[in-house]
Amino acid sequence: MVAVVWWVISTLKDKGQLEWVQWEMFFTSTEPWSTYIWPGLENTLKAAALAMVIALPLGAVLGIARLSDHAWVRIPVSIVVEFFRAIPVLVLMIFGLALFAEYTNVSSDDRPLFAVVTGLVLYNASVLAEIVRSGILALPKGQSEAAMAIGLRKNQLMRLVLLPQAVTAMLPAIVSQLVVVLKDTALGGAVLTFPELLASANTMSGYYGANVIASFTVVAVLYIALNFALTSFASWLERRLRRGKKSTGAVLPANDNQPNAGAGAGPGI
Numbered sequence: 273m274v275a276v277v278w279w280v281i282s283t284l285k286d287k288g289q290l291e292w293v294q295w296e297m298f299f300t301s302t303e304p305w306s307t308y309i310w311p312g313l314e315n316t317l318k319a320a321a322l323a324m325v326i327a328l329p330l331g332a333v334l335g336i337a338r339l340s341d342h343a344w345v346r347i348p349v350s351i352v353v354e355f356f357r358a359i360p361v362l363v364l365m366i367f368g369l370a371l372f373a374e375y376t377n378v379s380s381d382d383r384p385l386f387a388v389v390t391g392l393v394l395y396n397a398s399v400l401a402e403i404v405r406s407g408i409l410a411l412p413k414g415q416s417e418a419a420m421a422i423g424l425r426k427n428q429l430m431r432l433v434l435l436p437q438a439v440t441a442m443l444p445a446i447v448s449q450l451v452v453v454l455k456d457t458a459l460g461g462a463v464l465t466f467p468e469l470l471a472s473a474n475t476m477s478g479y480y481g482a483n484v485i486a487s488f489t490v491v492a493v494l495y496i497a498l499n500f501a502l503t504s505f506a507s508w509l510e511r512r513l514r515r516g517k518k519s520t521g522a523v524l525p526a527n528d529n530q531p532n533a534g535a536g537a538g539p540g541i
Contacts, residue, residue, distance in 0.1 A: 289485045295483070307476075309490065312467060312468050312472025313494060315385070315457075315467050316469040319466070322389045323389050323396065324453055331400025331404060332401075332404050334353055334397060334398070336404065336405075338401060339408060352398075353398045355398075356397070360395075361391050361395040361459065362391070364391035365388055365459060365464055368387035368390035369383055391460075392456060400449055407438040407439075407441050407442035407445075410438070411434055416429060443506060454499065458470040458471075461474075
């Protein structure tokens with residue numbers, strides 16, 4: 273890794289890419305940020321947030337439905353999940369754009385956003401459904417048997433026993449998928465002319481005259497910061513959930529005046 277980093281820095285230096293004039297506009301002018309970077313970042317966050325908010329509950333419902341005892345529920349849901357999980361997310365975005373163009377009244381300015389969100393939701397909800405299903409199945413069977421032995425119904429078993437335990441185990445995989453959602457918004461900018469962060473960097477270097485290496489380095493740093501913030505929040509949430517699940521049994525303090533109180537008490541006490 274040290275050799276690779278040294279080679280990259282040496283090559284950039286030989287090509288003049290590390291000179292201050294190539295990076296100056298990002299530190300001395302607000303125009304690259306206000307005109308290109310911040311609007312692109314806002315669109316990236318908007319598409320990712322919408323996709324996450326829709327895909328998370330939809331994936332949970334599909335994952336639970338795949339565990340249904342009723343074949344008329346389990347089989348169609350399994351087909352839907354496997355179908356959308358097998359199709360590349362970019363293809364889903366392209367189909368979504370064509371769908372909104374032909375069969376809806378969505379304006380041409382909003383179609384790229386709708387198409388990106390649609391593709392992200394369909395693909396990632398299917399992946400999240402598998403994460404939820406596998407997380408629930410990974411729990412010991414004794415949990416279900418004990419809950420059914422005390423008379424809980426199936427919906428109570430899922431809601432009160434299985435899901436609360438499975439969420440903690442599933443959280444790392446869910447967060448990894450949410451990071452994928454955030455990064456895949458760049459596909460919309462590459463193909464659907466959705467003005468997200470990466471597309472804004474392309475426009476900035478093509479029309480504003482910004483250095484290409486500097487532009488994409490700034491974008492890469494922003495993506496790293498966003499993903500690091502997301503994973504850090506998830507790690508904090510996981511630790512909090514694990515602490516909340518630990519037993520906190522009450523310990524009665526000893527009586528200093530009567531350390532053996534009750535030890536020799538007769539039957540009338």
